[in-house]
Amino acid sequence: MIKLSKNKKLPIYIQIYRQIKNDIINGNISAKSKLYSVRSLSQELNVSVNTIRMAYKLLQNEGYIKSQPKSGYIVVDIQKYHINRNPNNKMVKVNQQRNSIIEENHIEYDFTYQRMSMELFPVMKWLKYTKEALLGPDVYKMGQYNDMKGELELREEIRKYLAVSRGVNCDVGQIIVCSGIQHSIEILCRIMSPGTVALESPGIPLWKKIFSRNGFEVLELSVYPKNNYIESLMKSNAKIAITTPSHQFPTGYTFSLQERMQLLQWGAETNGIVIEDDYDCEFRYASQPLTAMQSMDLNDCVLYLGTFSKILLPGIRISYMVLPKKLLPDYDREYNLYPSGIPWITQKTLYHFMAMDDFSRYISRTRIFFKEKYDTLVQAFKEHFKDKVEIIGNDAGLHILIRVIEADSQETLIEKAARKHVRVYSVNEYWTDECPENILLIGYSFLNKTEIQEGVLRLKEAWKEYL
Secondary structure, three states, X not given: OOOOOOOOOOOHHHHHHHHHHHHHHOOOOOOOOEOOOHHHHHHHHOOOHHHHHHHHHHHHXXXXXXXXXXXXXXXXXXXHXXXXXXXXXXXXXXXXXXXXXXXXXXXXXXXXXXXXXXXXXXXXXXXXXXXXHHHOHHHHHHHOOXXXXXXXXXXXXXXXXXXXXXXXXXXXXXXXXEOOHHHHHHHHHHHOOOOEEEEEXXXXXXXXXXXXXXXXXXXXXXXXXXXXXXXXXXXXXXXXXXXXXXXXXXXXXXXXXHHHHHHHHHHHHHOOEEEEEOOOOOOEOOOOOOOOHHHHOOOOOEEEEEEOOOOOOHHHOXXXXXXXXXXXXXHHHHHOOOOOXXXXXXXXHHHHHHXXXXXXXXXXXXXXXXXXXXXXXXXXHHHHHHHHEXXXXXXXXXXXXXXXXXXXXXXXXXXXXXXXXXXXXXXXXXXXXXXXXXXXXXXXXXXXXXXXXXXXXXXXHHXXXXX
């Protein structure tokens, strides 16, 4: 029996079609049976004749019924087309767990570094520049594929911004607009010959994961607690070195001028590539952002990476890289048929934002905004924990590491914090070798200053046995 609901958003003819189809598939209507005539079913269900015709037409088009002259609509024997399940194919249960970034209800204070607060983002300015893009003379570009390297105007603004803020020296043709760090790494894997890649340890696990999957051998060289990255690199057979010299992740260590010069010398002598990941270069609080290592490169060996995920928002999904000129032919060969995957409207809006003084003013406000959060966090730990907690990674970025001196288990610290409705983060995934058991990552980009203070006070309650 067909049951209809006129309150559903689903059209009546679709409801009829689906119920008859399901009855045929489940065997409730047997093969070669004759369906009600169009007029009879329309009277039975109190719907129009055209509604029944549309439902029958769908069933006929999909092969569930056929029309026979003087007989009406007959059900097709679909069992002869039945596909048996292969017993060797195991059903995979979909993981219904929520994304780790999404918080459980009981967490009140989340010291994450993967989320950004919307407090400061200039929503009305972004809306204004989006409208300008849609009403501007270039809107016709929405009807065509994007430039493979990204919109030329946007790349020129990025070039000017990097020249002023980071001392980066490049042509606009060297700049590739990407959709996040993952996209950048995938591109690099396709334009560089597989070989040995040197990574920092601790470091960002994504680098290892993507390079390994693309056939590269990965070496992980220690930066903390013992820093022998440069020394180990010199002795290795690596041809690619990946580094975060301005603010090492996650330790916050800054490479000295001597270390940077050694890296550049290594690149020149081995004809290697130094990948400089400048992921949060805007956020230095005790001094101006350091000049990029790329600005000192005389041998075309530095590949510079940057992102707007920290200074704007991660959801905008725009990053960029500055390729050494010697890699441009490889990029052009691999990607000459690949239009940029970032929507034109997003690129154009960002161009308008960067081309105006609003962008530089916004960066200045953002730096002050996060410095106040950083100061609040550090002061709260000093006030409540005194010398029982060591703060690692000062005066930069959107996170710190803390070492709880008397503790001996990250898991215990995390569990005790969670009981007080506070989330702090393990650093195990960033270490190759044995990870220090009393170090945790504390982010402050998502909480406001009051929440930071309250959250640290909760941690004092949770970890009182270590005080």
